[in-house]
Amino acid sequence: MVAITIKDVAALAGVSVATASRVLSGNPATSPDSRARVVAAVTELDYRPNAQARALRSTRSDSIGLLVSDVRNPFFADLAHTVEQAALAAGYVTLLGNANERKEQQDRYLDTLISRRVDGIIVAPLGDGSGSIRSLITREIPTVFVDRTVDGLDIPSVTTDSEAGIRQAVEHLAAAGHTRIGYISGPQATSTGRDRFAAFTRAIAGTGLSQDPELVYFGDYQAASGSAGVHALLQLRRPPTALLAADSLMAVGAIAILHKLGRRIGADIALIAFDDIEWFALLNPALSVISHSVEEMGRIAVDMLLQVIDGAKPESVVLPSELIVRASSSTPTSPASGPSLRTN
Amino acid sequence: MVAITIKDVAALAGVSVATASRVLSGNPATSPDSRARVVAAVTELDYRPNAQARALRSTRSDSIGLLVSDVRNPFFADLAHTVEQAALAAGYVTLLGNANERKEQQDRYLDTLISRRVDGIIVAPLGDGSGSIRSLITREIPTVFVDRTVDGLDIPSVTTDSEAGIRQAVEHLAAAGHTRIGYISGPQATSTGRDRFAAFTRAIAGTGLSQDPELVYFGDYQAASGSAGVHALLQLRRPPTALLAADSLMAVGAIAILHKLGRRIGADIALIAFDDIEWFALLNPALSVISHSVEEMGRIAVDMLLQVIDGAKPESVVLPSELIVRASSSTPTSPASGPSLRTN
DNA sequence: CTGAAAGCGCTTACAG
DNA sequence: CTGAAAGCGCTTACAG
Known part of the structure; x- marks a missing residue:
């Protein structure tokens, strides 16, 4: 060179x-x-x-790091896009890293971003507060959590309140006569995995549906585990008549295997996914989803990070979620036992 | 800090x-x-x-830059994922940038990556050889083009030969009786936009179908232009009975508006998309696609870049493409005029 | 095997 | 408004 x-x-x-x-x-x-x-x-x-030399001297680099857990997840791709555009407007360039839902990789990227002295980091974290995540705090690196959080760490965050959306979904399915709802959960190493599972559990209890623990399958937010989940749930002696997938990628896996098995979504089995992805509306039948705004989340995250960089301590923000009913869950399945086909 | x-x-x-x-x-x-x-x-x-200080002294940073044209395009999200995994295995961390299909943004990221002294850059370029692209050459920064190239620049590349796939698609549609095929083209500022359009033109001529220039709509590889393209093409006095979209995002836009207009894909109108995206197989009807291997492309790109970093001058690689027929194009539309329903 | 010193490419008080 | 000089945090010949 x-x-x-x-x-x-x-x-x-x-x-x-x-x-x-x-x-x-x-x-x-x-x-x-x-x-x-x-x-x-x-x-x-x-x-x-030479940005390196400049940063070495002036202790600022006009760049931020964004660490997502999986770029192939459209939710995070959209998030990356909005964060990047918002950061650009504020004069920052965004270096994107992909943790691939793995702790070691998250640590590796965090180390890289730290050692490159980015001015701040936006991360959708994974795992507990151990490893490189801890360094963000001890080194006082401006950090904002997005979509996910880590218990016990005092870092501002923008997250979604999954409670309302999930409750609406469960009530909607219950109203259509479903009594056994299968849940394909996200990993319990993520805050969203835990929160959504807890919200589902509460919603089921509140609606008086079956709390059979076998109806819950723990996936890893990747497509293959959605397929595996459907496979496992349909093998039960009393399989569910409706399915709720905790993220879009697992929903994709679920859809793929349902097609392969010849189960008609919206007729033989109902399906609802968390995350409103553009593609989901194009499916036939269109997929019912629990929606939350990724654009807003991205913009707020950048905004908060700029505040932290400026020395402020912004309040965490929790965004709402809501059910969007489409055809994949609108056709009531007549359950073997259930007579009560209410509508609301 | x-x-x-x-x-x-x-x-x-x-x-x-x-x-x-x-x-x-x-x-x-x-x-x-x-x-x-x-x-x-x-x-x-x-x-x-401090990676900055280290890089300042030792002129290597153990990092590479990957500049894609749109992270929200699943093809590039997949590419980012494979490149990153391959780079990681070779000891490099990947800094991802998103040009958003815009020249200014591409230049901005290129400048950033250059000034951060990454050891090499993999880029899906946009535009002609002006702007910061030129600097890659004059500064002798190890660079590999992926998916796209820039005319007149002597930089090793991994691309797809779209000729075969597009010809197969056109012949397949012709065999089903279609005589007027609408083409939603990519932007002519990209090599893939030009190549695929040229391949389409040749295939149409070779098959003896209508060469009506009105059947071509020039989009920008983003979803909205796919919708706009369908809208424009269906307004023609003699609208096409089959559609070919030059990338997945425009295909998504096309599908969305076809649904809205109540046109049944695979029955009222045939549709084929370039890029084999996992989701396309899940649509109902499943989408016929022109497929090429993004994993292979990513791995080869990293491999070539490592060679360039080591001072070698690897040969460019061209990967094949092929048609995968699914339901979206398999139902023959009976065209107003066409009697010749051949099969092959 | 070890340390003192020079230098990578910048920025920024300090004088003028 | 300008230049000489120090220094950011490292690495690497150079002696020993």
Whole structure:
């Protein structure tokens, strides 16, 4: 690689390195003449300041890190997109990392982002507060949790209150006559996995439906576990007549295997997914979903991070969720035993 | 932020900074005793080397940049995932950027990656060779193009040969009796947009179908333009009976509006998309696609980049594409005029 | 095997 | 408004 440094620029412009640096950083203490000559030199040499050296000296890098748990999950892809656009508008470039739902990989990226001295980090965390997550606190690195949190860590967060959406989903299914609802849960190592499972448990109890523990399958938020979950649930002596998947990827896996088994979604079995993904509305039957706003979440996360970087301590934000009923859950299944087909 | 430097480590360990540095970088010229004490100090202080300072000195950063044109496109999300895993296996961390199909943003990210001195860059480029793309060459930064190329630039690339897949798609539709095929093209500012359009034009000519220029709509690889394209094409006095979308996002937009208009895909109108996305197989009817391997593309790209970093000059690779027929194009539409329903 | 010193490419008080 | 100089946190010949 050919290195062009500020020295080359200064030499060509006939000024000192200090003056060149001032022009480059927009310091007003420069003469119009110097400015013109430095700018010309920069253009001619196609000079790019070395961000490493700059950051080393000035302790800010105008960049933030965003660590998501799985880029292939459309929810996180959308989140990455909004965060990036919001950050760009505020003058920050976003370095995106992908933890791949694995703790070691999360630690690895966190270490990288820390050692690259990003100005702040937005992370959808995984696991307990051990490992590199802890360093964020001890090193006082501006951090915001998004979508997920870690118990016991005092870090501002933007999350979704899954309670309302899940309760609506369960009540909707109960109203359609379902008494045995299968739940494909997210991993209990994530706060969303735990929260949504707890919300489901409460909703089931509140609606008086079967609390058979066999109706819960613990997946890992990836497609294959959605398929495995459906497979396991349908093998039960008394299989569920409706399914609730805790994220979009597991829903995809569920749909795939239901197709393969020839079960008609919305007719033979009802299905509702957490996360409102554009594609879900295009399925036939369209998928009922529990929706929450990823755009809002992304914007708020960036906003909060900027505040933290400025030394403030913003309040955590909890966004609402709600059920959107589409065809995948609207056709009532007549359960073997259930006569009560109410509507609300 | 609290800064812990190698000086703190050296002081705690009772050795010089030089020795501490040697232990940290695995230099064999260190005594077991020094090693033990430095390691202990690192653990106690939770020390993370400043990657900026290290890179400044050693001219390598063990990181690569991956610039995709749209993270929300599942093809690129999958690509990001494979590239990242392959890079990780080779000891590199991947910084992901999202050009959002916009030249300015591509330049911005390229500048950032260049100024952060990543060891190499994998990019799905956009536009001509102007702007920051040019700097990659003049600064001799190890670069590999993936999925797309830029005319006139001598940079190794991994791309897909769209010719075969598109020809198969057109022939398949022709065999089903379609004579007017609408084409929703990618932007002509991308090599894939141009290549696929050229392949389509040749395939149409070769099959003797209508070459009516009105049957081509130029989109931008984003969902909204797919909807707009369908809208425009269906307004023609003689609308197409089959549609070919040049990427998955435009296909999504196309499907959405077809649903809204009440046109049954696979019955009222045939649809084929470029890019084999997991979700497409789940649609009902399942979508026929032109498939190419994103995993292979990602792995090869990383492999080539490592070669370039090592000073080699690898040959460009072109991967094949092929049609996968599913229900969205399998039901022959009986065209107003066409009697010739051949099968092959 | 070890330490003192130079230097990577910048920025920023400090004088003038 | 400008330049010389120090220093950010590392690494790496150079002596020993």
